[in-house]
Amino acid sequence: MAQSGLGIVCRRALIALPTLLVVSILVFTVLRLIPADPLAMSLPPNATQEEVAELRHSMGFDRSIPEQYAIWLGHIVRGDFGVSIQFRRDVLALVLEALPTTLELVAVGLTLGILLGIGCGLLMFAWRGTAKEQLADMGSIVVLSIPEFLWAILLILGLGVGVQLLPFIGRLDAQMTVPKHTGFLLIDTLVAGNGRAFLSALEHLALPSFALALAITPLIMRVLRSSLFDAYADDYITVARLRGLSERRILLGHALKNAALPTVSLIGVQAGFMFGGTLLVEVIFTLPGIGNLMVQALHNQDLPLIQGIALIYCVIVLVLNTIVEVAYLGLNPRLAQA
């Protein structure tokens, strides 16, 4: 199994390369459609024609688009994502600085969402055929109808501004500082042995990750429930009953593993969506992640930064997909053996 898992990772990586190539072409081409002049931002208003031309040349904007693309790609392959027009800093450095914030948010949000989703799904299945199930079903549709950024706002209004239970700005209490190792605050605070900072980081993560989790919880819950229904319609459940297995054993030992398959594929797709959803959540909770960075870059038409972040987003989605695929194969012997 481990070997086939590794094989999958390698094969995924091979598939991912051309995908990334197409993605980069797409991003590059779309961004050349920009009507405004991206250089206007980075020069003083009284710049001379010569100064404009020189900058244009130094940034390669005077060449044809395919040429520009080839040069850009050549740099990226060497790990050079260019320099941000707005910050005048290396794009990769900026992104890597912001990335841990986003990844921490996604990891906590995703874990929370999956746990809640599976829990609610099982509960809802246990309630099958009762009025409670109908109620839970309606509830899930209501929750599903509120996108993560509205959850963010509602949570801030309710628990932040209203009850003032949890903080909703930044990653840590303003007066705290933690030496930076990994950029993941939950880890860094533990490494520093600073329990209060760890709790504060956790508190700051609570609302944003909960907002993210709520966006996928109802989906996971609904898919798990309907997959369990499908599994229970299958023969092997009836046959297991005829062997005298208990209902508990049938659910946990037989139905759940089959029902997990569609649920895992859904999580794979939704993880990618959720990763995009962090963007607004970061803005709303003023978290210094790549989403926030992206929004700033978009407003300033900071092309090198936009391109860099877009590519990083895609790389991470592809990595997430690969993880989910390996999990799927681990659960599905039919595919693993093929």
Place this chain on the structure above:
Amino acid sequence: MLARCLAEPRVRVGGGLMLALLLIAIFAPWLAPHDPGEQDLLHTLLPPAWAPDGDPAFLLGTDSLGRDVLSRLIFGTRVAMHVAIVAALGAALLGSVLALIAGYYGGRADWIIGRAVDVWMSFPPVILSLILMVGFGAGLNNVILAIVIVDWTRFCRVVRSEVMTVRRRDYIPAARLAGFTHLQVILKEIVPAVTPLLLTLISIEMGIAVVVEAILSFVGLSVEPNVAAWGVMIADARQSMHEAPWGLIAPVVGIFVSVLAANLLGDGLRRSVDPRLAQRLSVLR
């Protein structure tokens, strides 16, 4: 078929809400008490009319520039519904045409379309739509175009696998043997079979389109700044969240109700056409 759908309470509630929103959108100029762009700097951040400092002239209060929240909400419905309907239909059309080609003909066409979907799926949709909006520039039509370009894959993936399921039924070769051309088979046998699914997806996509438009206008990359859109209202109200939290409630409710209507309608349609579910409900299994 229609009767069966209407018997489902979710369809009735979701469809009813959707119809109400549409009517509000159509009759916005007659319904709104004020011009949505009209500023009244003497009456900024008024609370709703029933609150202690409320002004009956501004039923839901005013924003930081003294614009009437209710009127902006009503005109925002216009933007939302316009985007929802046109973008959902556009994405459905693009996605399902490609799905039909991929699912029916298979082979190389399927491979190419499948790879395109893969590329699209490696973008978080929000990121792709933001990049597109930066490229296209602001404007209602550009928002719609961006949503169509981003969300056709939602249709393509699901419809394609449904087409493949239908394709395996023997009535497809039977139609060929009756002398149907491939186009006739697609139009007369396959399209009717995937239509219920398509309607469900369109309904759900309408909700998604409302959300995407709100996100884009929240970030300031959607419609022109002078147009009243729900996302813009949220972004504005967020600045004065501590003094006037009620300003956020109206657009949030607007988005919620539209998405809820779309989801209820979609879920209801799915329930009334999904035979597996019908079977489960039957006593005789």
Place this chain on the structure above:
Amino acid sequence: MLLEVDRLDVKVRLASGDVAVLRDVSFDLQPGRILGLVGESGAGKSMIGRVVAGLLPEGFKSTAQRFRFDGKDLLDLPAEQRRRLLGDRIAFIPQEPLSALNPVLTIGRQFIEHLARLGVPRGERRRRATDALTEVLLPEPDALLDRYPFQLSGGMCQRVLIAMAFASNPSLVVADEPTTALDVTTQVHIVSLIRRLQAAHGTGLLFITHDLRLAAHLCDEIAVLYAGDVVERGPAKQVFGAPRHPYTRALKQAMPGLTGDRRPLQALPDIMPGIEALGRLPGCRFAARCPTADASCAASLPPLALVAPGHWVRCASACTSEVTAPSTIASEASGPANGKALLKLDGIAKSYIRGRITAVKDASFSIASGESVGIVGESGSGKSTLARLVMGLDTPSAGYIELDGIDVTVPEPSWEKRISLVQMIFQDPASALNPRRRVANLVTQSLEARSRAASEAERLKRALELLGDTGLPEGLLQRFPPQLSGGQRQRVNIARALCAEPRLLVADEIVSGLDVSVQAQILNLLQKLRREHGVALLFISHDLSVVRHLCERVLVMKGGEIVESGRTEEVFSRPRHAYTRELLAAVPPDDMNKPWPPTP
């Protein structure tokens, strides 16, 4: 007494009120004996198995005077205690072996879970599992434990399930159609395996089947069920040899034989009443289809009457009338094939995935105008692929196909001509009939296509003709396929193929999903159509007796190859190829004195 059932009733709550889906069912089973429950689908035979298990579907309720297993009344037992009996004292062998095992767990994991539940100590479980798999003659049992169900054939899965059933040395085994999903030659091995284990363990066996002949050979006693009633019960050989109830007789005469003279099939009119109709039938539920019924039959349910020692019949009139010997028919449909070949295949081969999988190799045969040719073979023999190649739904990898003198090897250029000459009747009407089209529209589908688009009136006229041809009532014109019974759907399927008046019909397993009495109706219809329209037939089936009944010539296929061909009578009476002999030996014979299943 192992199992003692007295006046069992099972009722279901419907919108129209309570309906008895099993009425007044009584039988006994001694330890070490086999009782066959025989009936067509919907007769309620599987319901009896469910009552034994105590796992009735939602809305069903069972009551009985007595329902004793090993002296304990099962219906009085608390659910938890009943569950403990299952898999231990009472074991089940299911119908669909491939789907009866959990697809994502290994065989070993499922077997060991079962042994753990039986209380086998941890250290012994694997050895016990291996031993059990050895007992059911599975090769390399130890390696098998680490494999997944999808890596095994249906027959192997069924052996695993049989091993699991007998692992607890149960005193009662309920086998619900354990061979129906399997190939003929596998079927015979499974039946003899079940019999061997049952005899070795001294187990009482409740054998549920639709196959009267199979039950007659295997069982000590038979109970025949019709629409929830036991209509006849008695010693197996006696019930089969001299059936007394009109339904049992009809069932027997609806089955084509593999030996002896070909006789016309007695097809009962109509179908068995469905569950919704049962509430309106207080008396004998067979009365509406019964050739000997009178008005009193439908009014009240006759009691089970003893007609011979141990032989009970539930019929007011049948006890007196003798069995009429069925008349033999002149081989009416077997007119010699004259004229030139309508269809000619020469060296046809088909392979997939760049030649890695060969479905058909080097097939050559021809069909003359009006001739009827059968292809027999098991699943994977390539017979369906051959049908698709003849139809032009696939292009052969090698060889030559000629139709009415035209080269049609590559489908596209001659498509119009081909489909005007050959039409196909698909196997599964549920899949072959678009559920969104009405019957009238379906049967005239070929008038909708192409240049010959017909007017509504023309289509309706043609639809009426076709319904008449296929024996369907006009009232069905505006129905949708899901509203029809299985037999009606298959008739619609046939009517559609007839619409363009083809000269050759290709029929792929078209009666395999049908009950015997409905199968007889369809076979008779095919014969009538051949007589009236002179249409040639390429009839593909796994059922040798059906092919013998219908076809003058037969091809036997195995592994993509035609291993034997010739006139049906000759091939079946003097088979040359070992495989043909194996196929013939797998069919339970009509003659009760011949031992079956053959002891290895």
